Amino acid sequence: EAGVxxxxxxxxxxxxxxxxxxxxxxxxxxxxxxxxxxxxKEIKFLLHFVKESKQDESGMPNNRFLAERTGGTYSxxxxxxxxLEDSGVYFCASSQAYGGGETQYFGPGTxxxxx
Amino acid sequence: xxxxAQPEDQVNVAEGNPLTVKCTYSVSGNPYLFWYVxxxxxxxxxxxxxxxxxxxxxxxxxxxxxxxxxxxxxxLKKPSALVSDSALYFCAVRxxxxxxxxxxxxxxxxxxxxx
Numbered sequence: 001e002a003g004v005x006x007x008x009x010x011x012x013x014x015x016x017x018x019x020x021x022x023x024x025x026x027x028x029x030x031x032x033x034x035x036x037x038x039x040x041k042e043i044k045f046l047l048h049f050v051k052e053s054k055q056d057e058s059g060m061p062n063n064r065f066l067a068e069r070t071g072g073t074y075s076x077x078x079x080x081x082x083x084l085e086d087s088g089v090y091f092c093a094s095s096q097a098y099g100g101g102e103t104q105y106f107g108p109g110t111x112x113x114x115x
Numbered sequence: 116x117x118x119x120a121q122p123e124d125q126v127n128v129a130e131g132n133p134l135t136v137k138c139t140y141s142v143s144g145n146p147y148l149f150w151y152v153x154x155x156x157x158x159x160x161x162x163x164x165x166x167x168x169x170x171x172x173x174x175x176x177x178x179x180x181x182x183x184x185x186x187x188x189x190x191l192k193k194p195s196a197l198v199s200d201s202a203l204y205f206c207a208v209r210x211x212x213x214x215x216x217x218x219x220x221x222x223x224x225x226x227x228x229x230x
Contacts, residue, residue: 004158027198041161042119043205043220054213090194098216100147100209101166108158 002026004107006092012113015079018080021110023092024096025074031055032075034106038088049075050098071077082114117142117209121221123132129229134196136224138189138206146208148189149218150180153203162204176200196228 005024013019025032032048046065047057051072061069062084069075079086089111093104118141126133136142140146150162163174172180189206203225205217 006158033217035218035220040222042222043207043218045217045219048216052164059217086167093159095216096142101164102216103149103161103164104218105161106151106159 003090004094004105006107008091008110010111011106012076012115013082014115015084016081018078019082019112020057021077021079021092021112023075023077023107024098025092025094026105028049029075029094029096029103029105031102032069033095034075034077035091035093035106036087036088037091037109043091044110046077054097055098079112082112084114088112089114116198117146117179117208117219119206119208119219121204121206121224121227123224124222125225127227127229128196129197130179130198131195134191134200134226134228135153136191136204136206138191139187140189140208141187142208142210144186145205146189146210148180148182150174150178150189150191151157151205151207153205155202159205162191163216164166172201179208198228201228213214 007022019094033050037043052066066078089109089110091108093106095102148165151159165182206221
């Protein structure tokens with residue numbers, strides 16, 4: 001069974017440009033999450049999809065970030081325009097069910113550097 | 116709100132010695148606790164979790180963790196460390212009573228196993 005995949009693995013862009021990150025969850029997983037780790041700090045929650053619906057987007061930093069999950073399969077996270085402080089590693093995770101003890105399985109992350 | 120503290124930035128241990136990575140948490144409801152490991156240039160891999168029941172949880176690669184409610188701790192342990200255990204370890208908590216499905220992570224501990 002394939003795990004969570006993310007594309008691209010690395011992205012280097014200039015301030016003001018747009019970047020789109022993609023996440024493909026484990027097949028059959030309705031729940032999809034985005035997290036971010038800024039250099040040396042905690043991994044922070046961004047948002048949670050259940051199928052195509054945003055269940056919780058309380059962690060999104062501002063309106064420069066837009067997440068979509070059309071059709072309830074893969075998800076994209078767009079940053080427009082990118083700022084220096086957006087640099088970090090963006091992780092995607094998925095889980096099969098919605099529940100307290102449910103395990104979230106993470107992808108390899110996308111390393112974003114904004115210059 | 117839920118939070119996790121991993122007090123040590125780096126843990127150094129000689130190969131063959133016991134390894135302990137410390138984690139304390141804060142939640143308003145019932146905690147669900149997780150450990151993840153990140154090897155160099157890889158994503159987060161799930162190690163083990165505590166939901167309920169036996170306070171000693173066994174996981175992958177010979178790791179175990181002990182849930183201590185009175186001390187609000189969930190320390191990760193391995194009886195005999197291997198050089199290949201050198202990695203970044205993250206503790207995470209989900210406060211199911213808080214009504215969300217997100218994970219709150221600690222800042223991570225770098226484990227260095229010395230040959």
